[in-house]
Amino acid sequence: MRLTSGFAGALTIGVAAAVVLLALDSAVHVLMAQNPFGGPRPSAEPQVGGIVGWLLSKQSEFYREMSSTIRAAKSDGSAVWALLVISFAYGIFHAAGPGHGKAVISSYLVANQETARRGIVLSFASALMQSLVAVVIVGICALLLNATARTMCGAEKVIEIVSYALIAAFGARLVWTKGGGFIRALQAPPPLPAMALAAAAPHDQGIHGHDHPHEHSPAHAHVAHHGREHRHDDHGHDHDHVHDEHCGHSHGPVPRELAGPGGWRRGFGTIFAVGLRPCSGAILVLVFALAQGMFWAGIAATLVMGLGTAITVATIAVLAVSAKDLARRLSGAREGGGALIMRGLEFGAAGLVLLLGVGLLFGYIAAERVTCL
Amino acid sequence: MAIATRRLLALLLLAGSCALGAGAAQAHPHVWITATSELIYAPDGSITGVRHAWTFDDMFSTYALQGIETKTKGVYSREELSSLAQTNVESLKEFAYFTYAKADGRKEKFQEPVDYFLEYKDTALTLHFTLPLKTPVKPKELALEVFDPSYFIDFQLDDKDPIKLVGAPAACQLKIQRPNDGTANAQKLSEQNFMSGDNSNYGAMFANKVTVDCP
Numbered sequence: 225m226r227l228t229s230g231f232a233g234a235l236t237i238g239v240a241a242a243v244v245l246l247a248l249d250s251a252v253h254v255l256m257a258q259n260p261f262g263g264p265r266p267s268a269e270p271q272v273g274g275i276v277g278w279l280l281s282k283q284s285e286f287y288r289e290m291s292s293t294i295r296a297a298k299s300d301g302s303a304v305w306a307l308l309v310i311s312f313a314y315g316i317f318h319a320a321g322p323g324h325g326k327a328v329i330s331s332y333l334v335a336n337q338e339t340a341r342r343g344i345v346l347s348f349a350s351a352l353m354q355s356l357v358a359v360v361i362v363g364i365c366a367l368l369l370n371a372t373a374r375t376m377c378g379a380e381k382v383i384e385i386v387s388y389a390l391i392a393a394f395g396a397r398l399v400w401t402k403g404g405g406f407i408r409a410l411q412a413p414p415p416l417p418a419m420a421l422a423a424a425a426p427h428d429q430g431i432h433g434h435d436h437p438h439e440h441s442p443a444h445a446h447v448a449h450h451g452r453e454h455r456h457d458d459h460g461h462d463h464d465h466v467h468d469e470h471c472g473h474s475h476g477p478v479p480r481e482l483a484g485p486g487g488w489r490r491g492f493g494t495i496f497a498v499g500l501r502p503c504s505g506a507i508l509v510l511v512f513a514l515a516q517g518m519f520w521a522g523i524a525a526t527l528v529m530g531l532g533t534a535i536t537v538a539t540i541a542v543l544a545v546s547a548k549d550l551a552r553r554l555s556g557a558r559e560g561g562g563a564l565i566m567r568g569l570e571f572g573a574a575g576l577v578l579l580l581g582v583g584l585l586f587g588y589i590a591a592e593r594v595t596c597l
Numbered sequence: 598m599a600i601a602t603r604r605l606l607a608l609l610l611l612a613g614s615c616a617l618g619a620g621a622a623q624a625h626p627h628v629w630i631t632a633t634s635e636l637i638y639a640p641d642g643s644i645t646g647v648r649h650a651w652t653f654d655d656m657f658s659t660y661a662l663q664g665i666e667t668k669t670k671g672v673y674s675r676e677e678l679s680s681l682a683q684t685n686v687e688s689l690k691e692f693a694y695f696t697y698a699k700a701d702g703r704k705e706k707f708q709e710p711v712d713y714f715l716e717y718k719d720t721a722l723t724l725h726f727t728l729p730l731k732t733p734v735k736p737k738e739l740a741l742e743v744f745d746p747s748y749f750i751d752f753q754l755d756d757k758d759p760i761k762l763v764g765a766p767a768a769c770q771l772k773i774q775r776p777n778d779g780t781a782n783a784q785k786l787s788e789q790n791f792m793s794g795d796n797s798n799y800g801a802m803f804a805n806k807v808t809v810d811c812p
Contacts, residue, residue: 372664373664507660511663512659515663
């Protein structure tokens with residue numbers, strides 16, 4: 225129960241922060257407009273309708289306010305606070321756009337029957353890594369080597385390709401593992417209704433033991449996973465074998481193979497693949513701050529930006545996991561086919577990671593690519 | 598059960614559209630360019646090329662100047678910026694110079710840029726370059742668009758006199774459509790288009806369109 229409240233607390237804080245920010249946005253906006261550091265507001269905003277256009281214009285505004293705020297911070301230290309607020313807001317809005325591994329992380333979580341808690345950890349860790357990579361690139365290239373923007377952009381491009389290749393490789397591996405589970409589920413004879421229930425819904429319960437009372441709420445489903453992870457952490461690798469003996473059912477051992485200590489290692493893989501690619505915006509801000517002799521302010525802005533990004537990515541990741549939990553409970557209640565649906569869903573999500581990686585690598589998906597001018 | 602299923606569908610749809618829409622969605626600009634352009638006419642009234650002057654925003658200007666050696670700090674001569682200008686026009690080739698011309702509806706091609714140089718003034722870099730048309734044209738209607746399809750760069754036409762006709766026949770009439778003045782409504786992208794992922798030419802709705810009619 226302690227864990228439930230911890231998770232719920234974290235989630236609430238994240239979502240609440242996003243909501244509060246959205247609500248306060250207009251207030252912040254007025255503040256910025258009147259703020260002497262706010263700089264002139266863009267005279268015209270693109271006429272794109274709906275949420276997307278709104279997101280675009282918001283992040284553009286925040287981004288454009290950054291340069292004038294950094295300039296202002298040179299003479300007036302209090303402008304640094306304004307810079308941090310803008311950076312945070314920018315991070316939240318910006319992450320709703322392409323990149324930042326939302327799709328990759330969410331698909332990974334769905335494919336791997338991961339917990340929302342781990343989704344949040346992954347989101348924050350990869351956002352932190354993105355920020356740090358940007359700081360390291362600019363720190364080494366611009367600060368130490370005084371390299372030109374062209375060199376730096378070249379480095380960014382290489383890193384981008386490596387990151388996409390890693391995502392593709394990662395997706396291929398997921399497809400390989402998940403494909404097995406899916407095929408096993410396909411080949412399995414349609415289970416009796418009672419079996420279907422046993423196979424789909426309560427297998428968490430069976431595995432995680434009796435630490436937690438079983439209840440039908442999404443939060444508890446997460447806790448169930450969570451409990452399982454910890455048991456794995458405690459017991460180490462040999463645990464897999466025990467499970468295989470216990471659960472030789474048609475639904476296959478796949479989910480349990482992927483959670484546990486090995487799962488964390490894979491989780492690290494996601495962080496690395498996604499977090500390796502820095503945000504072009506952060507690089508620009510850092511170089512600009514460096515030129516103003518305010519590198520530290522740039523670093524602070526980048527980290528706060530990463531925090532905002534993490535909140536958005538984590539929210540979407542939690543949404544994806546919740547949707548899957550709901551799907552699991554519904555398919556568990558359905559006669560037969562429940563396991564098949566879930567394995568199919570996981571397989572599809574794994575395929576999505578692979579497609580995203582390949583698409584990004586070969587430029588089929590126009591992500592926020594590195595443009596060197 | 599029916600309610601639960603609907604809830605599930607809604608959730609899945611939401612999560613899916615977030616993940617996919619976000620995955621395939623387009624960038625927002627990181628670079629802002631204020632553009633002025635000149636259409637250059639030969640004495641016989643045919644158009645020979647376009648001369649651009651693109652001023653980059655404060656942040657990108659500073660970024661681009663990173664690592665450029667200069668004699669006096671903060672002052673950059675045209676010569677000191679020549680290699681950067683060279684890099685700029687070479688890089689722009691990959692993006693077709695973000696310049697799209699149609700003569701009476703037919704796409705025109707440009708040669709490599711000439712007379713290019715960078716200017717640094719008031720903490721902003723301005724890139725000047727001339728794009729000669731492969732073959733000069735003398736159309737009834739010339740349409741010129743300047744935009745980045747991927748919308749990494751936001752192009753805004755300068756507020757006053759963004760387009761000049763140099764040596765054009767007196768009868769020629771100039772019309773300018775800015776992306777934000779409501780005239781470009783036809784290019785407005787609906788939410789559906791966006792979510793379906795068909796946004797390969799997303800930046801087009803932020804295009805600045807210039808038409809010149811010469812009867």
